[in-house]
Amino acid sequence: MPSVCIYFEVHQPMRLNRFSVFNIGKDNDPYSTYFNNEVNRWIFEKVAKKCYLPTNELLLDLINKFNGKFRISFSLTGTFVEYCERFIPSLLDSFKQLFATGAVDLIEETYFHSLSSLYDEFDEFEEQVKMHRQMIKRIFNYEPKVFRNTEAIYDNRIAKKIADMEYKGIITEGTEKILGWRSPNYLYKPVNADIKVLLRNYKLSDDIGFRFSAHDWPGFPLTADKYAYWMSQCEGDLINLFIDYETFGEHQWIETGIFDFLSHLPWEVLKHGNLDFITVSEAVSRYDEVGEIDVPWAISWADVNRDVSTWLGNNMQIACFNELKEIGKKLREKRDKDLLHVWRLLQTSDHLYYISTKDLGDGDVHAYFSPYDVPYEGFINYMNILQDLKQKTV
Amino acid sequence: MKVAMIGWEYPPFKTGGLGTHCYGLTRSLADKGVAVDFYMPKTKHSAGSDKENLVVKEVGETEIFPYDRPEDKALAGKFFESVYKYNDLLVQRVSGEYDLVHCHDWLTMKAGVALKEKMGVPLVLTVHSTEYDRSGWLCPNDWFINIEREGMEAADRIIAVSHFTKRVIAEKYGINPDKINVVHNAVYPIGEGEKQNIVLFLGRLTIQKGPEFFLRAAKKVLDHEPDCRFVVAGMGDMLPRLIDQAVDMGISDRVIFTGLLSEEEVKHIYQIASVYAMPSVSEPFGITALEAVSAGTPTIVSKTAGVSEAFRNCLRVDFWDTDEMANKILSLLRYEPLHTTMVEHGKREIRLFTWDQVAEKTLDVYRGVL
Numbered sequence: 001m002p003s004v005c006i007y008f009e010v011h012q013p014m015r016l017n018r019f020s021v022f023n024i025g026k027d028n029d030p031y032s033t034y035f036n037n038e039v040n041r042w043i044f045e046k047v048a049k050k051c052y053l054p055t056n057e058l059l060l061d062l063i064n065k066f067n068g069k070f071r072i073s074f075s076l077t078g079t080f081v082e083y084c085e086r087f088i089p090s091l092l093d094s095f096k097q098l099f100a101t102g103a104v105d106l107i108e109e110t111y112f113h114s115l116s117s118l119y120d121e122f123d124e125f126e127e128q129v130k131m132h133r134q135m136i137k138r139i140f141n142y143e144p145k146v147f148r149n150t151e152a153i154y155d156n157r158i159a160k161k162i163a164d165m166e167y168k169g170i171i172t173e174g175t176e177k178i179l180g181w182r183s184p185n186y187l188y189k190p191v192n193a194d195i196k197v198l199l200r201n202y203k204l205s206d207d208i209g210f211r212f213s214a215h216d217w218p219g220f221p222l223t224a225d226k227y228a229y230w231m232s233q234c235e236g237d238l239i240n241l242f243i244d245y246e247t248f249g250e251h252q253w254i255e256t257g258i259f260d261f262l263s264h265l266p267w268e269v270l271k272h273g274n275l276d277f278i279t280v281s282e283a284v285s286r287y288d289e290v291g292e293i294d295v296p297w298a299i300s301w302a303d304v305n306r307d308v309s310t311w312l313g314n315n316m317q318i319a320c321f322n323e324l325k326e327i328g329k330k331l332r333e334k335r336d337k338d339l340l341h342v343w344r345l346l347q348t349s350d351h352l353y354y355i356s357t358k359d360l361g362d363g364d365v366h367a368y369f370s371p372y373d374v375p376y377e378g379f380i381n382y383m384n385i386l387q388d389l390k391q392k393t394v
Numbered sequence: 395m396k397v398a399m400i401g402w403e404y405p406p407f408k409t410g411g412l413g414t415h416c417y418g419l420t421r422s423l424a425d426k427g428v429a430v431d432f433y434m435p436k437t438k439h440s441a442g443s444d445k446e447n448l449v450v451k452e453v454g455e456t457e458i459f460p461y462d463r464p465e466d467k468a469l470a471g472k473f474f475e476s477v478y479k480y481n482d483l484l485v486q487r488v489s490g491e492y493d494l495v496h497c498h499d500w501l502t503m504k505a506g507v508a509l510k511e512k513m514g515v516p517l518v519l520t521v522h523s524t525e526y527d528r529s530g531w532l533c534p535n536d537w538f539i540n541i542e543r544e545g546m547e548a549a550d551r552i553i554a555v556s557h558f559t560k561r562v563i564a565e566k567y568g569i570n571p572d573k574i575n576v577v578h579n580a581v582y583p584i585g586e587g588e589k590q591n592i593v594l595f596l597g598r599l600t601i602q603k604g605p606e607f608f609l610r611a612a613k614k615v616l617d618h619e620p621d622c623r624f625v626v627a628g629m630g631d632m633l634p635r636l637i638d639q640a641v642d643m644g645i646s647d648r649v650i651f652t653g654l655l656s657e658e659e660v661k662h663i664y665q666i667a668s669v670y671a672m673p674s675v676s677e678p679f680g681i682t683a684l685e686a687v688s689a690g691t692p693t694i695v696s697k698t699a700g701v702s703e704a705f706r707n708c709l710r711v712d713f714w715d716t717d718e719m720a721n722k723i724l725s726l727l728r729y730e731p732l733h734t735t736m737v738e739h740g741k742r743e744i745r746l747f748t749w750d751q752v753a754e755k756t757l758d759v760y761r762g763v764l
Contacts, residue, residue: 020721021618021728315731357739376709379732380725 001274002185003238004231005198005283007073007148007171008245011113012047012080013350015040015371019381024388030342034385039371044083048091051249056094058259060101062266068103070266071277074245075148078111078135079348092139099140105279106136108144108167114347115311117149117158118298119325128344129165146171146280150349152200152242152301153308156192156294163193169284171242173301174199178293185236189289196284197293200242200301204231209243213256221257224264225271232272237287242301303358311352316379320352323386330393339392346385354378395760396429398488400497400505404434404441404450406657409598411579411681412498412522415555418580418749419756424448426753428760433488435480453487454480474537481505485512493764494518500525500538503545510548516763519549520577523602524562527676530601543567550763553577553756555679556700562678577755578704579679580747586690586737587665592623593723594667594691596660596682597674599630604673604696604713606632606639611671613643614720619727620648627652627663664689668733669726673713674699683708688744692736694722705747707740 017036062070076095084092098104110116111131116124129147136142146169147162154172162170174184184199207227211217219226231239244251252258269275278286302310312318324347331343354370355378372378399420403413420430420443429447436452443450484505488495496518497506503519510517525538546552546567552574554560564571593612597603605626612624626636626649633651640646655663664670670686670693677699684701686693687708694709695702702710709726711719726733 020717021724022614022717022721314735316729316735319729319731357735373710374706374708376707376732376736379729379735380722383725383729383732384721 001276002231002234002236003276003278003283003286004269005073005238005240005278005280006071007075007107007240007242007280009075009148009242010052010080010245011075011077012040012044012083013113013348014079014345015043016351016381016385019384019388021384021387024384025391026388030339030389030392034342034389035345040083041087044087047246047250048088050254051246052091053088053094054259055245055248055262056091056098058263060094060098062263063098063101063103066266066270068101069270069277071103071105071279071282073105073107073146073280074098075107075109076136077109077113078132079113079345081135081139096140099142103279105146105281106140106142106144107171107280108132108136108147110150111135112344112347113150113349114344115150115153115308115321115349115352116347117153117161118308118312118321119328122161124328125161126165144281145169146198146284148172148242151310153298154197154295154300155298156190156296158298159190159195159197159295160193163190163195167195169196169198169280171198171200171240171280172295173299173306174201174240175299175306177299177306178295182291183236185234185239186290187237187284187287188291188293191292191294196287196289198238198240198280198283200240202301204239205241205243208241208261209247209251212247212252212258212261222261224261224268227261228265228268228272228275231269232275237290238278238283240283310356310358311349314355314357314375316357316375316383317352317355320355320379320382320386323383323390327386327390327393330390334393339389343389346382346389351378351382355382395427395493395764396431396491397423397760398431398433398490398492398495398509400433400484400488400495400502400509402434402498402501403437404432406439407437407441410522411555411679414681415520415522415579415752416498418582419752420448421445422749422753423756425750426757428753428757431488431490431492433484451487454483470537477501478504481508485509494760496520496760497545498522500542500545503541507545507548510550516550517548518551518553518759518763519545520553520555521546521559521563521678522555523676523678524559524566526562526566527559527678528600528602530604530675532601539567549573551575551759553759555579557703558698558700559678575755575759577752577759578700578747579681579684580749580752581681581684581688581744582749583688583741583744584661584664584685585688587662589668589690590623590666591619591621591727592625592663592667593669593671593727594625594627594663594686595671595673596625596627596655596663596686597672599626599628599632599636601632602674602676603628603630604675605630605636607673607713607716607719608671609636609639609643609645609649610716611673611719611723612649613645614716615723615727616645616648618724622648622727624649625652625663625667626650627655627660629654660685661689664691667691669694669723671719671723672696672699673711673719675713677701684744684747687740690737690741692726692733692740694719694726705743707736707743709736 110128147167148171401416424445481504595608679700
């Protein structure tokens with residue numbers, strides 16, 4: 001009987017100010033000149049109102065109604081939590097309330113939603129994971145058992161590292177690239193490490209995340225009973241539905257009926273005797289792995305390629321990424337706490353995502369999420385800031 | 395299908411996008427089996443065609459330079475007179491069996507309207523620029539506007555070179571937008587050359603093209619990159635003022651005014667430039683941006699330029715925002731990955747802008763009026 005394992009990614013990046021070459025090398029405060037606090041606050045409050053607050057309320061209500069039979073997991077990034085603490089502390093309280101029901105699990109990741117797992121050395125990555133762990137401990141008094149890397153970036157090397165850090169499970173994309181003919185609806189094990197791998201069922205996840213309001217999709221309109229029926233027909237141990245939290249009310253507006261869908265989902269799922277809900281920690285303790293996966297090259301859940309080309313697909317992105325790493329080496333010698341924090345905020349993967357030059361289908365998604373007119377603008381702005389930070393490390 | 399097309403310039407003699415457009419369009423139409431007689435004023439360099447069904451017909455001399463703006467009354471009287479003379483001449487000379495008349499911009503519109511009546515065939519009008527554009531939206535001249543409105547009203551169908559221009563035609567001239575089709579321009583690719591540390595402006599030195607903003611940005615760039623050179627290619631009434639401006643700013647040793655360039659020289663300068671900037675105050679399309687990109691030169695264009703609504707792989711600025719223009723020029727000079735990525739993607743996208751496509755869309759318009 002497949003268990004439905006729903007997990008929401010909750011993240012907001014610190015968006016950048018317009019920073020021209022003429023600002024480079026001026027004696028300014030990096031935090032306030034690099035980051036556009038006004039816009040960041042405005043966007044955060046807008047998304048909180050449209051998505052975070054109403055969805056949290058709905059989920060709390062559903063968990064209570066179903067006496068904990070409706071179970072979910074969250075991953076909150078460090079930047080998201082910083083936003084909450086600065087602008088809407090009550091939002092963090094509502095996550096605490098959700099967690100206190102016992103039906104909610106929390107997932108570990110890098111504090112800054114960064115690409116530090118792709119650096120040559122793991123020291124920065126490990127530090128950012130630990131920062132996230134400390135944050136979750138501080139706010140929820142909890143230690144996550146399952147790790148999900150930024151945008152589900154995964155390879156053998158990362159899996160080994162996470163296993164060494166004693167996590168029980170790691171999440172990535174259930175792509176055919178690594179599965180071949182095999183189903184994502186089971187747990188697997190990396191060839192080189194002792195840890196369970198949860199694989200996102202991208203078809204069913206994207207039915208909600210991307211296709212929910214697509215009129216030209218044969219599944220439209222997607223109702224909770226139809227969706228629950230599809231899941232009841234699935235083979236396997238568990239169905240991993242990993243979705244951006246902003247899907248609810250932000251990517252899919254309230255008018256699309258996304259909240260009605262969510263509020264009916266537990267009813268419809270639990271009508272089927274063969275379905276139940278579990279959290280990610282429960283999934284790894286309840287089920288055993290059925291096979292091995294071998295991932296020598298990094299995969300992710302992004303774009304159609306399901307690799308890291310979304311962030312490192314062109315020369316501009318690679319130049320920024322290399323610059324970031326260089327700055328890191330200098331900053332570690334300098335031991336300036338504030339600059340280190342700014343450097344880490346700049347590592348958030350979104351900044352590189354905006355510089356992607358993928359054209360066709362994916363380009364539309366990039367344009368939707370990007371504050372820049374064209375990726376070139378994103379590059380100029382980001383690179384100018386990196387140049388300024390580099391000068392500050394001397 | 396046989397078309398009487400009326401223009402005012404045709405390579406090798408050309409001063410703007412209109413000539414380039416007429417060349418690409420007529421040749422591609424001819425390739426599609428459309429017979430075109432192209433009428434134009436007589437020039438020093440005679441224009442010709444190597445295609446059987448495309449004939450270039452020169453209809454006598456004219457003193458008019460279409461982008462001139464008569465400044466005093468005496469001059470204006472003479473100017474208007476020669477415009478009427480050219481149009482009268484056209485009406486006399488255009489004869490034969492045509493399915494439609496297709497004319498381009500204000501200078502040919504009176505003749506177009508008269509020929510439509512004389513021959514009883516539909517009139518198609520392409521608008522490459524309006525009086526509002528040429529005046530930089532400062533004191534547009536009613537005499538031109540009235541000729542343009544008359545032509546637009548009489549035309550059975552109007553082709554605008556951008557959505558931007560379509561809006562101007564609808565809003566400023568009161569033309570029903572349903573009568574207007576947008577057909578973006580195209581380019582014959584030039585090919586890359588050996589790049590030098592040169593930032594290029596190429597266009598008429600008139601208020602419309604914003605050359606003074608280019609010089610202001612140049613000053614800001616040179617403060618940071620003193621080795622860079624700025625080339626201002628083209629002629630126009632602003633040249634003396636621009637030279638003074640460069641001297642006043644103390645950058646005259648880094649700015650080169652080339653005057654009018656030959657076709658070969660234009661290609662060469664595109665090829666060796668590292669950045670092309672087109673800070674037009676008003677730009678219905680801006681074919682030069684596509685030409686620069688096709689020569690492997692990353693391009694910065696005015697946000698309102700028609701080309702920026704159709705072509706993605708360029709940088710956009712407000713023409714007056716010279717800080718931002720300088721920021722982008724400096725970024726292109728300093729950050730090689732930006733330069734190479736823009737060149738690579740730009741050259742790929744430019745392949746979509748073919749004269750064959752322009753001819754195909756123009757043919758659709760013809761079919762709609764026949």
